[in-house]
Amino acid sequence: MFNRSFHNLFMESMILGVTLLGTTSAYAEDKNLSNPIIPKTNSISQVTSVSQFSDVQPNDWAFLALQSLVERYGCIAGFPNGTYRGNRAITRYEFAAGLNACLSRMNELITTATSDLVAKEDLITLERLQAEFATELVTLRGRVDNLEAQTAELEANQFSTTTKLVGEAVFAITDTFSGSVNGSNTVFQDRVRLKFLTSFTGKDTLYVRLTGGNATTLKLPNGTAEGLQTFNLSPANNNDFLDWLAYYFPIGDKINAYVGAVNGVFFDFIPTLSPYLDSATGAGRALTEFASSSPIYRIGGGAGAGINYKFSDKVVLSLGYLAGDHASPEVGSGLFNGQYGAIAQLAWNPNKNSGIGLTYVNAYQNRGAIFDIGSGGAIVGTAQANTPFDEVMTNSYGVEAFYRFSPKVAVNGFFGYTNAKNLTGSGSADIWYYALGLAFPDLGKQGNLGGILVGAEPYRGGNPAPANDLSLHIEGFYKYQLTDNIAITPGVIWITAPGQNDDNQDAVIGTVRTTFTF
Numbered sequence: 001m002f003n004r005s006f007h008n009l010f011m012e013s014m015i016l017g018v019t020l021l022g023t024t025s026a027y028a029e030d031k032n033l034s035n036p037i038i039p040k041t042n043s044i045s046q047v048t049s050v051s052q053f054s055d056v057q058p059n060d061w062a063f064l065a066l067q068s069l070v071e072r073y074g075c076i077a078g079f080p081n082g083t084y085r086g087n088r089a090i091t092r093y094e095f096a097a098g099l100n101a102c103l104s105r106m107n108e109l110i111t112t113a114t115s116d117l118v119a120k121e122d123l124i125t126l127e128r129l130q131a132e133f134a135t136e137l138v139t140l141r142g143r144v145d146n147l148e149a150q151t152a153e154l155e156a157n158q159f160s161t162t163t164k165l166v167g168e169a170v171f172a173i174t175d176t177f178s179g180s181v182n183g184s185n186t187v188f189q190d191r192v193r194l195k196f197l198t199s200f201t202g203k204d205t206l207y208v209r210l211t212g213g214n215a216t217t218l219k220l221p222n223g224t225a226e227g228l229q230t231f232n233l234s235p236a237n238n239n240d241f242l243d244w245l246a247y248y249f250p251i252g253d254k255i256n257a258y259v260g261a262v263n264g265v266f267f268d269f270i271p272t273l274s275p276y277l278d279s280a281t282g283a284g285r286a287l288t289e290f291a292s293s294s295p296i297y298r299i300g301g302g303a304g305a306g307i308n309y310k311f312s313d314k315v316v317l318s319l320g321y322l323a324g325d326h327a328s329p330e331v332g333s334g335l336f337n338g339q340y341g342a343i344a345q346l347a348w349n350p351n352k353n354s355g356i357g358l359t360y361v362n363a364y365q366n367r368g369a370i371f372d373i374g375s376g377g378a379i380v381g382t383a384q385a386n387t388p389f390d391e392v393m394t395n396s397y398g399v400e401a402f403y404r405f406s407p408k409v410a411v412n413g414f415f416g417y418t419n420a421k422n423l424t425g426s427g428s429a430d431i432w433y434y435a436l437g438l439a440f441p442d443l444g445k446q447g448n449l450g451g452i453l454v455g456a457e458p459y460r461g462g463n464p465a466p467a468n469d470l471s472l473h474i475e476g477f478y479k480y481q482l483t484d485n486i487a488i489t490p491g492v493i494w495i496t497a498p499g500q501n502d503d504n505q506d507a508v509i510g511t512v513r514t515t516f517t518f
Helices: 006-015 063-073 092-111 120-132 134-157
Strands: 163-178 187-198 205-213 239-251 255-264 302-310 315-323 340-351 354-365 392-406 409-422 428-441 449-461 473-481 486-495 507-517
Touching: 063 092, 092 120, 092 134, 120 134, 255 315, 302 340
Parallel strands: none
Antiparallel strands: 163 187, 163 507, 187 205, 205 239, 239 255, 255 302, 302 315, 315 340, 340 354, 354 392, 392 409, 409 428, 428 449, 449 473, 473 486, 486 507
16 A cells, blocks of 8 residues: 655645634635635535545545545544535634644643644654644634634623624705706705614514604696605605614525515515615615505505515515504504505515516505505605505506616516505506616626616506696616715606696606715
C-alpha cells in the first residue's frame, strides 16, 4: 500500500483548499470581500466520511489525505452544498485557520484520554507547522478575540433578542402643475414608518408598525382618488399612530397563515403578480397605489385572516377575509355583521420569469368607498366607481400576470371588473380597471428601477353625462439607488379627463421622492 506521512497528507489536503472543523463556517468566496477569511453563516456539520463530499472521487490524487484527516482526526468540513472544492486556491491565513482547527482537535483527543489516536510523528509535524505559521495563528486568534468582544458588546446592548427594527423615511417634493382644484402649488411632504419585527419560533413574524407624517393628497376635480401616491397614506400634522399590526406563521409545510389586527389588507399576504412595480403602501417602487398592483386587492380591509396554500412550488391558492368595522359593537358592524371583503385567488408561476393569477372578491360596503383598503376613503379610482350607491354588495373578478423577458426588462398587467349591486334600491353599476406596465430593473446600475405604466383606474361604465368619459392614468418614474439606504425617485403622473369628465383639465403631477431605509 502506498503511504504518505502526516505532513504530506496535511499539506496536500490544505493545498486543495479545504475548510476545517473549528471554524464557524465555510469560508467566504465572494470576490467583493476584502478579507477572504471572514466566514459565511451557512455552514454544514462535520463530515465523518470522505464519501460525503459529492465532488471527491477515490481516484483523486489526494483522496487518501482527505480520508485520513476525516476519519482519523475529524477536522474536515465542507461547503454548505456538500462539496469539497479541492481545486480552490487558499491563502496562508486560511491554511493557518485549518492548522489551528487540527491543533484544537489534537488537544481534544489528548485531553479526552484518546491520545493513542495521535501518533508521535504527527505531533512533531504539527509543532513544525505551528512554528512556521506562528504569525498567522496569532493574527487569527486576535481576530477571534476581537469578534468575541464585539459580539458580547452587541448582545449586551441589543434592542431585543427577538425583535429587530426596520425603518423608512420619505421626503417628497410634489406639485400638480395642472388640473388640481387648488391650482399649482409645490409642497414638501414627509412620512416616517418604524416597523418592529418579532419572531418567537424562528419561523413566525409579528409586525408592529408606527407611522407619522404630513403627506396629504393633492385634490383633483369631482373628488376623484386618481393619482394618489403611496406616501399619501399618512396621518396629518406629523402625528404618529399604530397603523399596522399583523402576524404571519406557518401551518405545516404547505400553509402560510396571516392574521391582521390593525389595517390588514389583502396584498399583505396574497401574491399580486406585480413583482417589480408593487410598492404596496411603501415608497420603494412605483409612485402610485394604482401602478403598484391591481385595485382588486384594495377592495376591503381591516382585521381578519388569510392563508396561502401551496399545492406545489408553482401553484398557490390564497383565501382571506377582512372586516372594516371589526372593533365596533354597533348594529351593522363587528367582525361578521358589518362591511367586509372575502378573497380567493389561484396563482400559477410556471417559472421564475412568469406568473398569472385569477382573483375573485366578494364584498359588502355600507359606508365610504369600494376601493378603500378598509379605511372608508377611496385610494384608487373615480368617485363614480367608488360610491355608485350608499350600500352595495360587490362581486369582483380579476386576472393579473407578469413576464420577465430578461433580467433587465419585464412586463406586467391586470384587468378587473366589479359589479356593484344597489342594496337600498334597484340597479347595479359596472366598474372597470386595467393597466399594462413595463419595468426596467437595474437600469443604469444595480438597485435602480425604471417604470412606465398606462391604464385606467376604476371607473363606472355607462355613467350619466357629463361624467361618462374614459380617464387614463399614465405614469413614469426612475428610482436611482444613491446608496444602499437612500433612493431618489423622480416621476410624472398624467391623468386624462379626471373624474371621468373631459371638461376637466388633465392633471399632471410631478414628484421627486427620496426614500431612506434603515
